[in-house]
Amino acid sequence: RVCCFEQREEMTNQNVVVSDEESAIITLTLTNSSLFSPAVTKPVAIPGGYVTISRKKLLNKLGGGGGEGTKINAWVDSMRASSPTRKSAPALTLSSETEDQKSWILHHPSALSMFVEIMNASKGKQIVMFLDYDGTLSPIVEDPDRAFMSKEMRETVRDVAKYFPTAVVSGRCRDKVYSFIGLSELYYAGSHGMDIKGPTTGHKYKKGNQSVLCQPAREFLPMINEVYKALLEETKSIPGATVENNKFCISVHFRCVDEKKWDALAEQVRSVLKDYPKLRLTQGRKVLEVRPTIKWDKGKALEFLLKSLGYANSSNVFPIFIGDDRTDEDGFKVLRKRGQGIGILVSKVPKETNASYSLQEPSEVMYFLQRLVEWKRSLLSRH
């Protein structure tokens, strides 16, 4: 089965807000010998045997033989499949989309409708909150530099951090995500978790170490800067393509690139990266992410932070991770493996995920966080 995609665009006073199904189920790995040879992520078997989206045709194509040209084509296909720019073509339409939506929501119920059950599961445990930024705290917009969060969301996150250790885990560079959020009482894990820093104020959690700093990809800095410059130069002929330096990783955005130019962009990125076998490529929401090949991701960042907070081997912790993108799956997987806490996927459409619950959009994330704060306040007022 292949998923049916939908795209909505709505004007706000800050930017064009875009809402669509975009995350790839494919991770593309760069190796010495085979550029863009895909390491295809297996469909996730959710307890109960449920598997959501499978793009068999595409995976066969990617898995098949062929030269560099074939691989680039397959890669561009994956960009298209994961980042549709229009309503689904007939070939991509599910026969019973509504049935699939229903089935998906049964297996990934709304964290709002399951709020009481979730809180009951957390009883006696310390909730630790992990939040992705883009698409979770702020709506997806065309211009990455204008992905602002609302004042109300900021106040809500501030309230959450008063009661629970709270970390933002983002693909953005740490300084950038801090400039958007501006709350010094949070932990920040930028560059997909490769740049972690503890809060500079509000040192009130008794356990663990507040002054954490973790930069496992430090040695890659000169290489990332070099590749950033090369990508800027190489892609400047493609209208709408932008390259964002996220310090320990790089984002090549194609949200504003004409679909006809995606293969040219893919080829340009390939031509730069072919000389850097120590970098790998993954795909997010209309973005290609260049990152070091080290075994570090948002999941490792969660583990690192839980350890820093003193919960490495504790059963008294209930981590909640809310995210919307493929890179957030590493975090959901870690929680599933630990058998602790919950993952919540922000999505309006069925997606293959390791998260247990869902929320449709950032406004629902805010409502969930507000309920969490109210719940905590009412607990405290009773004691």
Ligand SMILES: O=P(O)(O)OC[C@H]1O[C@H](O[C@H]2O[C@H](CO)[C@@H](O)[C@H](O)[C@H]2O)[C@H](O)[C@@H](O)[C@@H]1O
């Ligand atoms: O881990 P995240 O905090 O979700 O960051 C992932 C990427 O988010 C940003 O790109 C995405 O949001 C942009 C603004 O809404 C949108 O224009 C873009 O198409 C999305 O891919 C950010 O710019 C990237 O650097 C992050 O890696």
